[in-house]
Amino acid sequence: MRTTLSFYICVLTASVLAGCASSNKPMKQLPEAQVRPTQQSAPINEELSLIAIQSKYLLKDTTQTKVYLYVDAFKGKNPISPADFIKLYNLNYVIYSDYGTRDRLGYGNVKLDSSNVSQVGQKIVVSYDIKSPDKEYGVLLSEISQTGTLKKVLNDLTIRFKKQGVNETYGVYTANSSQPLQRHYINSNEPFTLKKATGGSEQLHVYYYNHDFEAAGSPMNIAPKNVSKSLEVDSSFTISSGQQLTFTKEGLYNIFADTTQSEGLGVLVVNERFPKMTRPQNLLGPLLYMSTNNEINEIKKAEDYKKALDKYWLQLMNGNAPLAQQSIRSFYGRVEEANQLFTTYKEGWKTDKGMIYIVLGPPDKVQRSKDREVWTYDQRGNAQNVNFTFNRKNNQFVDDHYELVRYAEYQPIWYPVVEAWRNGSIR
Template sequence: MKQKNLLIRIFFLLVLGFPFSLLAQQNLSNLNQALRYSRYSRLGLKIIPIKVDDNQYRVQFVAEKIEENPDLNAYNFSYAILNSYEQSIEPEDTQLFASEDLRYDTDRHWVYERTIILPADQTQAIVLFTALDTRQGDEYYYHIDLKSPFVEDHPTFGAYYANEVPFDQNYLNAEEALLFKTTQGPNIHSFFYPMDFEVPYPPMETKPAPVPKELEVIDQGDFLENIPKALDSQGYYFFQQDTSQLTGLLIKTTHEVFPKVRDWDEMVQMVTYISTRKEHETLLMAQDKKKALDEYWLKLTRNPEIAKDLIREYFRQVEFANILFTDFKEGWKTDKGMVYIIMGPPQEVNFYLDREVWSYQGMGESSKIRFTFARVKNILIPHYYTLNRSRAYQPVWFKNISQWRSGKMAF
């Protein structure tokens, strides 16, 4: 019976055009996940696990519709459960989602759901969500660790939009509300952190970044599930069902126009990556920030039209960084956001258990520039990374900043 089911599954993979012949030669570490960070992606994938008991999870597979009026039939969605980043991804490990598996189809999302039960002795498990665009052959990937040395645990509750679709963003605009639903008891506890973080050091700066001496936290007490919970303030919230445990759910709250830039003061902060120290200090001290910024851009390019293009391109990079990389910091303030803004979207993205590696094409055909983000165990975020800094980055970093300042950067 098992062999018959396998033959049926392979038949459907062939008919539907799923590229299992490619996956059979690959593992999670050598999958190029660059489309996850592309500015031209048609889909945004997310996996949201909710713990039911020690080895059982209700896993929500969310596909955000980025392109206008997408056709579900243009995509093949599937998932696999892997026991390591090096495990070969075989056809029999891949489960296709059928149309009847679709739980929600809204203006913005397709949502699938599966209950996953792991063996009691399994210490590492990774869920891989794949979408194949059958029109172009593009493959989108997204993965999370259900169990690993870097994950304390997963929450026993989830956050939802008003239409019952799982909350899949990295941030929420302050004063908006979410629903919370639990698998264990009706109460959830809320903590609020009114933090404002510093901009990261550049990649070639090897001295340790400053650490806040004090961490202000406001205990907001319990609230009930299934009742809209307004997140009124800007900072970040950490929700827990059991405050004696380390696991919880973090949601960053932002100003009303985030991920876009709000005002001139914020713009001044954001141009730090392409400014000299003196230029940035002058901008910070200016009484009229708009006038100072206008003069700043014109001084860089000496051409009003080029200045307009430069402003548009730079702050578009900021917006994408905010969408993609916001955690407890705004995305543009994270290490990944900084590299993304200056270097552009990476051509290759590879994940390993302990790191994420971005690759860019170098000067020659065979040379590549790589940025390695080390994975750090963090109770707030199960997939948290910091850049491995090195003085070797200085030449390429200054070269790209010069490109920005001349108005020649384009992605």
Template sequence: MRKILLYALILGLTGCATNKKTNKNNNNAPREARTVANYPEVVAKPMVVAIKSRYIVKDSSSAKVFMELDVENLSKDKALQQMKETFRLSFLLQSDYGVRDRLAYNKVDFTEQNFILRDGKVEVVFDIPRPKNISRALLLTEIFELATSKKSNNDLVIDFSATRLGDRYGLYVSDMSRPLFRNYINKKDTFQIRSIDNHVRDLYLIRYANDFDPAQSPMATTLKPAIKSLRIEEIQKIQTGTPLQLQTEGVYFAVEDTMNTRNGLGFMIVDNRFPKFTLPEKLVKPLIYMSTSQETRTVAENPDAKQALDRYFLSITGGNQTLSKKIIKTYYRRIEEANRLFTSFKEGWKTDKGMVYIILGPPNKVQRSRDREVWMYAQSQNFSEIIFTFNKRPNQLADNYYELVRYPEYQAYWYPFVEAWRTGNVME
């Protein structure tokens, strides 16, 4: 499966050299022994494939940065030593995108104090000093592979003024040593909202109804959906640093003052299977991206969700059960990835980014600025380069909400990709 985290630039595959020398004195050895001698086992080198990052402002003079690295071929028992021997981590602090100044620069060593291996991911933490007279800056981090000189980069805008509650507090689960790198919490998880110094203060937790619609197609330029007003379902008073477990699914927003709900900390409480979808009633809804309007209505009107699913996939494959199973497995794997990557105040599959990711897969290249993200899909045998532009939109519940710039011209690209899904010709 190709991997992507859109707050990272993806590295290419690392080539592994093999020893081509042969043992001339081994010609009389058994055939199996000669094979082993001539082709020694190749040990795969650690390789960074994706990066996530976030920050929490400590005080008026610094912020703490947390990085999550997806590193392949890393030994669980020797992870720290392998990272030291294979990579070099450094950061550069600039005023903004496209501004080539240097507000701060330093190397970050991998140590027992700032390094942890959790859930198969490497997590590194380090402090960033606040530059004088600067309230917001761009942090560029680079992971340099010593053997190949390959680089993996990540960018993160830091608001040192900490105007949002999410700039000063994070969501913590499990051992409470690192904040979450995602915006959702499963109902089974006990969590805390905490600051770096774990200062205790009162907050109000507002729960909204989660009834947001899926993204419209990239060609929908005329029919702009009405923005739904947020309907408050519940307000409860909590304390930071206190263990919480919430059983009601929905969108939650933590604020310091119920009269000022502009700068809070938003997250979702989701079922314990999320980001996977396994229940028929949840599997039905994402079919909207690969279905006709009539098919969508037919599926929605069937009170038996499992029967609706079976009939749908068998109808588009002409009754081919093997092909149906292949499409189901691939499509819902893509749904899971979209949920994991893009969930904000609504499930990832419902977002504009999630929709494009589900149908076309990970982009070949991503360009980012302060208020825009551009996804580029490489030219293929049938298409020229395809470009999708997402503009960042102010949103009360999430700081990473993007809307796709829609064009009628996408029709020439979009429908062939949808047809590839329906015929089982999508490449993973």
């Protein structure tokens, strides 16, 4: 078992979604884990692979925490079964006081069996309990290793052990899952339930915001931000935890157990196709990352959005229809991935992380600390070792809202990549 938590976590190889079409391939993930080579390889059609791990936690109380790992695990091209996962993998964990330290607050081995390993969609979900240290904060390092090999996949999770808000104690469960969602969004008319890790029923207060949040600004825009106006609540109501619910109206819902608290559990309700974007009026938004204001305004003025969008892409590709189709698939494939990975209180493509991911793709390295992430791109265009720093910002809806530190010096890096999108060089 590792005794230190490395600051650097390397990127994994993964297949990219085929644009807006449905795909059975694994989603390209952020570098959540580090994979080491195996000593022996399985036949190519049965090769085992862990693509990445995402994670979350729910506090049972101040002494116990429930951890959930959402694992993209494959045997060949097919998702692995829970039974095979149990036979083939082991799980260990260490709790550190902070990133980059040797100060261990706890550690253990988790016995995997049918009681804590299940399958939700294509993901394996592993749940386990840890004893919460008497600390405000800690970093949990989970290590999944393949039996008989040196192949290991790591996940780091920041846990605030003393923060007992609804966001830390309640999970969102859909009708077809016994495990809480790792994501912040549900689809409109999708049945779901809010549950505490300890069970029981409680009255919860819901505030609804019918607000269209702005997309991320340019990474080179260093002008001071205008003071944001407070959001107006469009409606409010009460619900009971443990009961099945359905939210029909798209928008942002913030849920509180105590209305005196400043932070709630934000749930974004989106259309039934999300994270895909297929409606012509929605397809326009992400184009602002690669378009001029005049181009955006021309599409907005058009009577037929679809024809205007087709014209836009064809003009960029000098009338080359196959190249335009390929570019559309590549671009909106990135948008879909950004929605899956980074949706918080607003759609993933609108976030600072989503913007960088869409234009530049997944980073080659991620460096994390308590309230910061640094994404490193080994090479983009003529630039090498380009860093983008994201700082965690307090937010009333979610606990993982990050904002980019902007620099004018990004211009010679950014514009050549945007131009590559505009001439069809990016596949």
